[in-house]
Amino acid sequence: MILGIDVGGTHTDAVLINDMKVIKTAKVSTNHENLIDSFQKITDEILLDENIDALERIVLSTTMSTNAIVQGKVDKVGMILANGPGLAPSHLKINENTQFVSGYVNHRGIKIAETNKSEVASIRDRFREAHIRHVGIVGKFSTRNPELETRIADMIDNDFIHLSFGHRMSGNLNYPRRIATTYLNAAIWTTYNSFVTEVLKFIESIKSDVPTYILKADGGTSEITQSAKYPVGTILSGPAASIMGILSLAEGTEDAIALDIGGTTTDIAIFADGVPLLEPFGVTIEGHKTLTRGLRSQSIGVGGDSKVQYENDTLMIGPERVGPAAAFGGAHPTPTDAMILLGLTDIGDRFMAETAVTRIADKMGVTVEEAARTIFERSCQKIASSVTDMITEVNNKPVYTIHEILEGKKVVPQVLYVVGGPAEPMAARLGELLNCTPFIPRHAEVANAIGAALARTTAEITVLADTEKKLLTIVEEGIQQSITSKFSREDGLFICREKLRERAIKMGAQENDIEMEIIEDQVFNMVRGYYTTGKNIRLKAQIKPGLIAGFGKEAIQ
Amino acid sequence: MTTKQRKTGLVFFPAFDWAISPTHPEREERLLYTQDQVFEEGLLDFENIIEYKPGMAAAEDINRIHICVPDVKSVTTESHLISAGGAITAGKKVLDGEVDNAFALVRPPGHHAMTVVHGNRGFCNVNIEAIMVEYIRKHYGHKRVAIIDTDCHHGDGTQEIYWHDPDTLYISIHQDGRTLYPGSGFPDEFGGPNALGTTINIPLPPRTSEEGFLYVLDNLILPILDDFKPDLVVNSAGQDNHYTDPITDMRFSAQGYAILNDRLNPDIAVLEGGYSVETALPYINVGIILAMAGIDYSYVTEPDYNAETIRQSSDITKYIEREVELIHDLWKNRNDQKAKLNRSQEFITRNKSIYYDTDGINEEQRETVRLCDDCGGLVTIDSRANFMDRIFAVIVPRRSCPACRQKGEEIFESTGRQTFIHVYFQDRDKDIFIVK
Ligand SMILES: [Zn+2]
Ligand SMILES: [Zn+2]
Ligand SMILES: [Zn+2]
Numbered sequence: 001m002i003l004g005i006d007v008g009g010t011h012t013d014a015v016l017i018n019d020m021k022v023i024k025t026a027k028v029s030t031n032h033e034n035l036i037d038s039f040q041k042i043t044d045e046i047l048l049d050e051n052i053d054a055l056e057r058i059v060l061s062t063t064m065s066t067n068a069i070v071q072g073k074v075d076k077v078g079m080i081l082a083n084g085p086g087l088a089p090s091h092l093k094i095n096e097n098t099q100f101v102s103g104y105v106n107h108r109g110i111k112i113a114e115t116n117k118s119e120v121a122s123i124r125d126r127f128r129e130a131h132i133r134h135v136g137i138v139g140k141f142s143t144r145n146p147e148l149e150t151r152i153a154d155m156i157d158n159d160f161i162h163l164s165f166g167h168r169m170s171g172n173l174n175y176p177r178r179i180a181t182t183y184l185n186a187a188i189w190t191t192y193n194s195f196v197t198e199v200l201k202f203i204e205s206i207k208s209d210v211p212t213y214i215l216k217a218d219g220g221t222s223e224i225t226q227s228a229k230y231p232v233g234t235i236l237s238g239p240a241a242s243i244m245g246i247l248s249l250a251e252g253t254e255d256a257i258a259l260d261i262g263g264t265t266t267d268i269a270i271f272a273d274g275v276p277l278l279e280p281f282g283v284t285i286e287g288h289k290t291l292t293r294g295l296r297s298q299s300i301g302v303g304g305d306s307k308v309q310y311e312n313d314t315l316m317i318g319p320e321r322v323g324p325a326a327a328f329g330g331a332h333p334t335p336t337d338a339m340i341l342l343g344l345t346d347i348g349d350r351f352m353a354e355t356a357v358t359r360i361a362d363k364m365g366v367t368v369e370e371a372a373r374t375i376f377e378r379s380c381q382k383i384a385s386s387v388t389d390m391i392t393e394v395n396n397k398p399v400y401t402i403h404e405i406l407e408g409k410k411v412v413p414q415v416l417y418v419v420g421g422p423a424e425p426m427a428a429r430l431g432e433l434l435n436c437t438p439f440i441p442r443h444a445e446v447a448n449a450i451g452a453a454l455a456r457t458t459a460e461i462t463v464l465a466d467t468e469k470k471l472l473t474i475v476e477e478g479i480q481q482s483i484t485s486k487f488s489r490e491d492g493l494f495i496c497r498e499k500l501r502e503r504a505i506k507m508g509a510q511e512n513d514i515e516m517e518i519i520e521d522q523v524f525n526m527v528r529g530y531y532t533t534g535k536n537i538r539l540k541a542q543i544k545p546g547l548i549a550g551f552g553k554e555a556i557q
Numbered sequence: 558m559t560t561k562q563r564k565t566g567l568v569f570f571p572a573f574d575w576a577i578s579p580t581h582p583e584r585e586e587r588l589l590y591t592q593d594q595v596f597e598e599g600l601l602d603f604e605n606i607i608e609y610k611p612g613m614a615a616a617e618d619i620n621r622i623h624i625c626v627p628d629v630k631s632v633t634t635e636s637h638l639i640s641a642g643g644a645i646t647a648g649k650k651v652l653d654g655e656v657d658n659a660f661a662l663v664r665p666p667g668h669h670a671m672t673v674v675h676g677n678r679g680f681c682n683v684n685i686e687a688i689m690v691e692y693i694r695k696h697y698g699h700k701r702v703a704i705i706d707t708d709c710h711h712g713d714g715t716q717e718i719y720w721h722d723p724d725t726l727y728i729s730i731h732q733d734g735r736t737l738y739p740g741s742g743f744p745d746e747f748g749g750p751n752a753l754g755t756t757i758n759i760p761l762p763p764r765t766s767e768e769g770f771l772y773v774l775d776n777l778i779l780p781i782l783d784d785f786k787p788d789l790v791v792n793s794a795g796q797d798n799h800y801t802d803p804i805t806d807m808r809f810s811a812q813g814y815a816i817l818n819d820r821l822n823p824d825i826a827v828l829e830g831g832y833s834v835e836t837a838l839p840y841i842n843v844g845i846i847l848a849m850a851g852i853d854y855s856y857v858t859e860p861d862y863n864a865e866t867i868r869q870s871s872d873i874t875k876y877i878e879r880e881v882e883l884i885h886d887l888w889k890n891r892n893d894q895k896a897k898l899n900r901s902q903e904f905i906t907r908n909k910s911i912y913y914d915t916d917g918i919n920e921e922q923r924e925t926v927r928l929c930d931d932c933g934g935l936v937t938i939d940s941r942a943n944f945m946d947r948i949f950a951v952i953v954p955r956r957s958c959p960a961c962r963q964k965g966e967e968i969f970e971s972t973g974r975q976t977f978i979h980v981y982f983q984d985r986d987k988d989i990f991i992v993k
Contacts, residue, residue: 085860086843087598088853104860107593107839112860141597176599281602289602398610400592401574402635405613524586525579529803532580536589 001054004453005042006241006446007062012038013449014046018054020551025446035064036198043206052207060224061215061241061452064195065188065234069286074187075134078127078160081179082115082139082148092176094183097132099123101152108466108536109144109473120155127160134189136182138166140175143475144464150478162189167475169232170282170291171462171540177282181290185232192231196224213457213508217283217294219244219276219545220458223508232292236283238448239297240455240545243269243276245447246417248454248547250439255413257387257436260447261420263305264321266383268390269297272411276545277394293460295545296394300386304336304422308375310363317379326356333357336422338375341368344425380426384433419444454551457509460519460542463496468526468534474499489523489537496539504543512549516541562605565850566650566659568643569595570611575636575665577915582804582832583665583680591662594839595846606850609650611643611663614692618645619683620990621691622718624950624981625674626942628992632674637682640665644689644827651824652697658824658849660794661685662842666829668712668793669739673950675942676916679710679739686793686827687718690725693789694955695988703728703787705778705821707814708795708829709805711742715793716756721749721926721933721954726757726785728778730770732798732807733760738914744884747891749926750898750905751934754891757781759884762876763806766869767813769877770798774817777881781888792823796831796841800867801859804832808867811837815844815854823849836861900928918942931958935965950981957986 002017007030016024026046031037039060047055068074078097083089084104092098101123103115127135135156139148146167153163164186166178196214203212213221216233219240227234246258246269253274260267270277276295283294301319309316309332317335325336327348333356339345340353354368361371395410416436418427423440431438443450464473465487472483472492477499483491497516504514520540525532571588578584595601601608616629618641625632643663650656667686669679676682690702704719706712706729719725734740748756759773782790796802798809818826826845831838840859847854887894904925911920920942927935933954941947949972953965962984969982974993982991 085840085856085858085862086594087847088856090853106860107590107597108835141593173593173596174599174602175597176602289599396610398569398608400569400571402572402639403574405611405639406635522573524573524589525584526586527580527584530580536586 001050001056002453003043003046003055003058004449004451005039005058005060006448006452007035007038007060008238008448009063012042013446014042015446015449015453016046016050017450017453022443022446022450025443025449035062036195036202039199040202043202047206055207055210057211057213058203059213059215059221059452059455060199061237061448062234063238065192065231066236066238066285068188068191069184069235073191075190076130076132077183077186078123078130078132078135079179079183080120080123080135080137080152082152083175084113084140086140087176092179094179097127097130099126103139103148103152105139105141105145105148107141107144108469109141109464109471110469111145111148115148115152115155117155120152124156133161134164134186135160135162136164136166136186138175138179138182142167142178143171143173143462145473145480146475146478147480162186164189168230168478170293171460171475172281172291174281174291177289177291180288181232181282181292184235184285184288184290185230188231192234193228196228199224211508215241215452215455216458217292218278218458219295219455220543221455221508222457226507232290235285235292236294239267240295241448241451242267242419243295243297243451244455244545245449245451246419246441247271247276248450248551249441249443249447250415250417252415254415255411256415256417257413257434258417259383259387259419259430261383261418261422261426262303263324263421264301264303265299266302267297267299268387269295270391270394270411270413272409278545280397298386298390300383302379302382305330305334306379307332308334308360310360315360315364315374315378317375317382325353327353333360333375335375335379338372339422339425341372342376344376345422376429380429380433384430387434415439417441419447454547456513456543456546456548457504457507458543458545459500459504459507459509460540461496461500461503463492463499463537463539465492465537466534467537477503485534487537489521492537492539493518496541500541500543509543510549514543515546517544562851563657563849564605564607565846566647566656567601567606567608567846568611568647568659568661568663569608570639570643570663572636572639572664577677577680587664587832587834588662588838590835590839591842594843598843600843600846603850603852606846607656609646611639612646613638614641614645614688617990618688618692620983621695621985621988622672622687623670623674623683624672624938624948624983626940626946626948627979632676633682636665639663640667641683641685641688644685645692647825647827648689648693652693660826660846660849662828664828666795668706668708668715668795668829669710670714671717671911672952673920673922673938673940673948675920675946676913676918678911678913678915680830680915681714684714684718686715686791689825689827690791691985699724699956700788701786702726702789702791703782703785704791704793705823706730706793706795706829707798707817708793709797709802709807710738710795710830711758712793712829713739713741716742716746720756721752721936723752723755723933724955726755726781726787728757728759728781730759730761730773732805733762736763737805744880744887747887749934751926751929751932753895753898754888757884757888759880761807762873764808764869765873765877766808766867767810767864769869769873770809770813771816772877773881774820777885779820780885784888789825790821790823792818792821792826793829794826794845795829796838799831799833799837799841801833801836802831808869810859810862810867811840811844812858812862814841815848815857818845819848819854903927927961927964929958929961932956932961935961937968946978947976948979948981949977950983953984953986955985962986
């Protein structure tokens with residue numbers, strides 16, 4: 001028996017899954033002041049009269065980290081940046097407590113300049129005076145060689161609550177994102193850690209040994225105490241829960257589109273061969289572009305309750321929502337009202353819908369049916385064209401080899417999954433516009449909780465071997481070790497798989513959920529003069545987002 | 558530096574799976590560290606820097622400007638089509654108004670490729686700038702174009718292609734040809750009889766540094782551009798003037814390249830050479846991208862940069878000042894000089910020997926141009942590679958006058974295949990390409 005809980009913006013949902021079946025669902029209003037309270041309430045409710053001993057796993061998806069950032073409930077963070085030459089410091093400064101230090105590592109991970117001890121010490125003193133308890137240390141190219149960051153940490157002579165290191169956030173390059181990610185990680189560290197402590201205390205009181213997981217932005221799970229080391233991984237897990245929910249309620253391994261049509265917005269996600277696509281660099285939160293792995297989704301300002309207006313001979317749908325549909329007492333006509341008039345759905349007060357849409361019809365100079373049809377059609381077209389743009393963007397992603405230019409995969413969706421309030425009335429028309437077979441999954445109302453419940457543990461690892469420097473770096477694990485000049489790609493792949501497995505197990509993966517995929521596999525001869533001086537081997541492996549073993553072959557019932 | 562942000566298109570194609578040979582400078586690794594640096598600096602996250610996937614050039618794009626022997630397919634691989642296609646993509650984005658300027662950071666390069674292509678010379682098969690420029694002229698209408706070649710080698714291919722074209726100003730700064738491949742590019746190479754003055758060569762002494770390059774830019778190139786008034790400025794942006802380049806002997810820097818691009822403000826920049834893959838290219842490219850996008854580049858330097866150790870001697874400074882004055886005078890007197898040319902004969906012929914260093918091909922060429930006051934002039938080329946494959950090409954220029962066209966059609970008509978394996982008719986005005 002698996003318990004999945006999604007603490008969402010409005011509601012907190014829970015599902016109990018047993019034997020490929022949703023056996024129970026529950027819903028309460030989210031208490032924004034106290035998310036723990038919502039979590040406890042729904043857990044008590046859904047587990048009432050259930051056999052606690054049969055509980056194998058609890059997965060929680062929460063807006064905890066997201067809210068802390070969005071609402072600015074973050075700690076003051078002192079940032080130490082070893083930036084070296086390149087982008088001007090003004091582009092790197094993330095808050096008023098950003099300090100720059102000397103020391104530079106280049107693209108190959110070679111330390112070009114050392115850090116200055118007294119410089120670091122004076123920064124430390126300044127942080128103390130400013131009552132800063134959380135510190136982020138980020139070096140340019142620290143993913144190529146983390147030594148400078150750890151040296152700075154040693155020099156600080158630490159009595160801070162927490163130090164976040166840039167190189168632990170991701171193996172990927174992008175200094176400004178690494179700074180932002182490290183900053184956010186430090187800023188929410190205490191808030192998130194106390195949340196985890198409380199969750200664990202509560203779970204202890206139900207059943208002490210049940211493995212508990214938290215959903216991350218990439219649609220994967222992490223064992224909850226592990227997640228506390230890198231809270232920034234849990235930001236924006238909301239859209240991920242929804243996408244993973246659709247994945248578990250769907251079946252098949254084809255290219256597909258997933259739409260979550262809400263009141264204000266529609267969220268679009270794309271599956272390639274049944275796997276949700278990831279953001280190419282990382283997710284963006286509150287204007288911060290990060291290196292946090294996350295599922296790719298796009299939100300557009302069209303939903304069932306979008307305000308419909310007709311001004312200057314143009315019909316406008318959204319992007320704002322001003323209260324509910326007219327049929328539910330709202331002041332403005334909405335796509336939902338149009339769908340009621342067209343008989344596509346049978347909710348709300350038809351008369352109120354008609355009154356509102358008539359105002360549009362009069363301005364347009366058409367009958368109310370025609371106005372309703374136009375509103376509905378325009379809403380569907382707006383969503384469809386955004387989907388098409390997103391697919392075009394995915395397929396136009398820059399690639400860097402001739403092989404990929406000539407033979408790169410193109411995403412061509414065949415199936416359209418639709419969830420959300422207006423899914424039923426809109427799916428058919430959207431399917432036509434997108435040339436896809438529309439499909440409305442069951443249990444869509446608790447899709448997020450199901451998605452969380454069934455998501456497997458994801459992980460990523462980067463192996464860099466420089467046989468000229470005779471050095472191997474696995475930065476996510478902070479590993480640097482010497483190798484011989486004979487070290488080969490095959491040696492690298494072996495280590496890459498091994499370390500990914502270890503990392504995944506540490507994060508709570510079950511052995512049979514470890515489905516590895518090599519996502520980067522490059523070997524370059526390094527030539528100086530006319531002689532080969534070594535090999536530059538770059539490997540990256542991941543456990544991609546997916547469902548835990550036993551699920552995913554067919555849709556859950 | 559300018560502080561005005563510009564929307565910059567970036568076509569980045571490092572071709573990680575293509576090399577001339579494993580240890581050749583033009584190999585897989587060439588743009589690896591550049592990619593690292595561009596990614597690490599987070600340049601693609603700037604709202605005003607937009608990355609585009611390169612398109613692929615079609616045979617017709619190449620046949621518009623080159624005579625490939627025997628055909629496009631035989632002398633190009635996909636890599637050349639993508640590299641040229643990348644330059645075209647950059648041009649399109651600018652001309653469509655999607656961006657203010659664009660940088661095609663692509664390989665392999667092209668500025669040593671001449672009109673007739675028998676193979677690879679100077680790491681180049683087809684001339685990616687010329688292909689782009691002619692694509693633009695075909696699809697966006699006539700343009701006066703200035704190509705500023707800042708590669709360390711003389712761009713003899715681009716010079717040859719535009720030798721007779723009065724609407725294309727080709728300016729090359731490069732290490733003195735007496736000290737470097739391809740050995741050409743002297744001030745007296747000044748353009749063909751119908752286009753005198755629209756080829757400008759500025760050879761610089763070895764060990765010229767920032768000071769010298771920027772002096773030439775400010776006191777010669779920019780004033781000439783003011784006079785020429787191009788519709789489009791292209792930087793043929795080689796990066797082998799760098800002080801760490803292994804195959805040249807100059808002392809330019811990343812900061813210098815950034816300042817140069819800031820002041821030159823090209824509409825389109827296209828990567829050419831540059832083989833200091835680890836210690837120069839990453840920094841130069843970041844500098845150029847920031848400068849084009851109008852973002853502060855003043856902190857871009859090589860980690861080991863020291864202005865003192867690379868500063869040019871005062872002798873070099875004096876030499877360059879004199880040379881700039883001389884070439885500027887040459888430019889100012891171009892029309893007088895053109896008027897003095899003997900225009901009594903109808904045709905002028907040059908015999909050329911062209912060596913393809915990479916492929917070891919010797920080409921013997923006889924090029925004939927029709928003297929014409931009304932257009933760039935009809936050109937015919939009789940070419941033979943390695944004393945075997947002999948071809949003949951008739952090239953009608955863009956905006957051709959009726960007389961040159963008629964003459965060209967007559968010559969093509971009357972030239973048979975008895976002596977030549979192929980006879981080509983390239984009508985650049987009507988965009989027609991016929992082979993017999
Ligand atoms: Zn040049
Ligand atoms: Zn060059
Ligand atoms: Zn003519």
